[in-house]
Amino acid sequence: MNSLTTHYRRSQLIALPVPGGKAKVEYCYAVNVPGDREIVTHSFAEWAVGDFNRQKETVLCDKLTAGSKITTE
DSSP: OTTTHHHHHHHOOEEEEEOOSSSSOOOOEEEEETTEEEEEHHHHOOOOOOOOHHHHHHHHHHHHHHOOOOOOO
């Protein structure tokens, strides 16, 4: 993916490594920011992914319907 041409840029959301075993594991999420990582909640991660997908769909829809007589009337 070419991140320079995208219309819906976002900071990179990552799942941090969690030491595990046989016990239940809760995932930890972070956002890469210049020179560091900021820990975020699961709720934020869900929101960020949903928002990214909605923006991506909007841009794609706009590209597919640009100049269409049906969408401009």
